[in-house]
Amino acid sequence: MKNTINFLLENSLFLIFGAVGGLVWANMDYESYQHLVHLELFRNDLFYDHAVAKQTGEHIFTLHYFVNDLCMAFFFAIAGKEVWEATFPGGPLSNAKKAATPLIATIGGMAGPALLYVAGVSMVGGTVTEMVAGKDVVINMADGWAIPCATDIAFSYMVARLVFGAGHPAIPFLLLLAIADDALGLIILAVFYPQGEVQPLWMLLPVAGMMVGFGLQKMKIHNFWPYLLGPGLISWVGFTQAGLHPALGLLPIIVTLPHAASDEGIFNWRELNKHDTLNEFEHWWKNPVEIILGLFGLLNAGVVFSAMGDVTWLVLVGLLVGKPLGIWLCAMFAAKTLKFGLPEGMDGKDVLVLGFAAGIGFTVALFVATVAFPGGTVVQGAAKMGALFSFGAAILTIVAGKVMGIKKVEGDPDAGHGHGH
Numbered sequence: 001m002k003n004t005i006n007f008l009l010e011n012s013l014f015l016i017f018g019a020v021g022g023l024v025w026a027n028m029d030y031e032s033y034q035h036l037v038h039l040e041l042f043r044n045d046l047f048y049d050h051a052v053a054k055q056t057g058e059h060i061f062t063l064h065y066f067v068n069d070l071c072m073a074f075f076f077a078i079a080g081k082e083v084w085e086a087t088f089p090g091g092p093l094s095n096a097k098k099a100a101t102p103l104i105a106t107i108g109g110m111a112g113p114a115l116l117y118v119a120g121v122s123m124v125g126g127t128v129t130e131m132v133a134g135k136d137v138v139i140n141m142a143d144g145w146a147i148p149c150a151t152d153i154a155f156s157y158m159v160a161r162l163v164f165g166a167g168h169p170a171i172p173f174l175l176l177l178a179i180a181d182d183a184l185g186l187i188i189l190a191v192f193y194p195q196g197e198v199q200p201l202w203m204l205l206p207v208a209g210m211m212v213g214f215g216l217q218k219m220k221i222h223n224f225w226p227y228l229l230g231p232g233l234i235s236w237v238g239f240t241q242a243g244l245h246p247a248l249g250l251l252p253i254i255v256t257l258p259h260a261a262s263d264e265g266i267f268n269w270r271e272l273n274k275h276d277t278l279n280e281f282e283h284w285w286k287n288p289v290e291i292i293l294g295l296f297g298l299l300n301a302g303v304v305f306s307a308m309g310d311v312t313w314l315v316l317v318g319l320l321v322g323k324p325l326g327i328w329l330c331a332m333f334a335a336k337t338l339k340f341g342l343p344e345g346m347d348g349k350d351v352l353v354l355g356f357a358a359g360i361g362f363t364v365a366l367f368v369a370t371v372a373f374p375g376g377t378v379v380q381g382a383a384k385m386g387a388l389f390s391f392g393a394a395i396l397t398i399v400a401g402k403v404m405g406i407k408k409v410e411g412d413p414d415a416g417h418g419h420g421h
Contacts, residue, residue, distance in 0.1 A: 017294060017297070018294035019388065020297075022302035036063065036299070037063065037064045038064060040060050041062065042061050043058070044059060045059050047061055049062040049065040067292065073247050073249050074292060075296075076250065076251060077281075078285060078286065083180075084278075092172060099176060100340040102173050102176040104331065104333065105177055105330045106177045106181050106330075108327050108330025109177060111330075112323060112326020112329070113148035114146065114322075116148075117147070121145075124314075127139065137377070141310065143373065148316075148319045148365065149188065150181070151364070152361060153178040154363075156178055156359075159394045160357040160397065163353060163397055163398060165409040181358070185368075195240075198243040202241040202243075203242050204238070206234070206239065209253060212230055217258050227253055228281075232253045235250060236249030245371060257281060260274050260276040260278070300367070300370055300384065301384065303385050303388070305385075308385050312382045312385040314386070315387060316389055319359045320393055324352055328352045357393065359396070360390050362387060365390060369386075
């Protein structure tokens with residue numbers, strides 16, 4: 001039983017089962033599914049589901065708000081931890097020249113999908129009018145431009161390892177690209193998708209939280225709980241009241257946690273032997289976050305198949321075409337024109353194939369879809385369908401690997417087995 005649970009946790013299967021469960025439930029009994037999503041936990045005027053408030057005017061702390069706005073803060077905190085660690089000595093972002101090509105490829109991997117999506121929107125008309133809570137609401141489809149920019153690190157990594165093997169230089173290239181994609185994605189979420197009217201003064205709270213966090217660090221407090229329950233809570237409240245997405249609320253605190261002097265790299269078993277505060281935080285939270293992702297999948301992937309529409313195909317074309325093309329074009333530009341080169345043992349074919357693997361948007365794309373089109377609209381459902389169908393990138397990666405004659409390179413088993421999402 002314990003081995004089965006570990007297998008489910010390590011391969012992100014809770015998320016897949018949750019998403020499939022939500023999809024099946026919504027298509028069998030949409031009304032009871034919606035009742036679950038908007039289940040009222042309590043009412044208050046500080047922390048509430050903004051999508052529900054826009055429709056009904058009621059300030060309700062729903063199950064959806066609990067998972068998406070509070071629990072998902074731990075998912076983004078772990079993503080932020082990986083980005084922060086990548087800048088340490090030995091980390092993939094610590095050497096500017098080595099990181100240059102993957103970082104420029106990342107920009108292409110976000111610009112390509114966004115540009116294709118926006119171009120597609122202009123071709124299909126741009127706006128849709130929907131009846132929401134008894135009122136006609138005009139929805140601008142262009143608001144979803146950031147949905148296909150996402151890369152799901154865990155699933156892209158798993159698929160890429162199937163094609164390339166653990167020892168291929170394409171694997172660290174993809175991981176660095178995915179980490180940078182995460183970092184830019186967090187910035188996009190904060191800047192372009194506020195949850196309400198932005199009130200910048202409230203951002204003094206996260207700043208105060210960071211100061212308290214650095215104070216705890218100076219006092220040599222190595223248990224992560226005081227950082228979470230003090231500075232973390234202060235920062236989360238600041239994000240909530242400032243109108244920024246609360247799921248980003250723990251990010252400022254990550255940099256205050258005492259940490260090791262170097263980085264072994266993402267998905268590296270040797271990181272599990274480190275007992276600094278930053279790594280202890282991830283070791284404790286990585287399994288609860290997998291359960292949180294299962295709930296996230298259940299509450300966000302429940303889309304009726306009839307919701308499929310223009311936005312579904314725009315998201316899919318962005319992820320399955322724009323992402324690999326953008327990555328390949330920008331990587332080749334960086335390698336050949338700017339003379340930054342590619343890692344030894346890699347060529348243009350490898351870049352294109354890993355570009356297809358990066359087209360799995362799933363988790364973050366699903367999250368951005370709920371934020372870009374709030375209120376459970378049909379357009380939101382269509383966008384979510386695109387995020388779910390992006391798993392098709394896995395098939396494209398395997399086919400492209402075969403067509404391009406990619407040779408599997410097995411390597412150091414310590415350097416590549418999943419921990420964390």
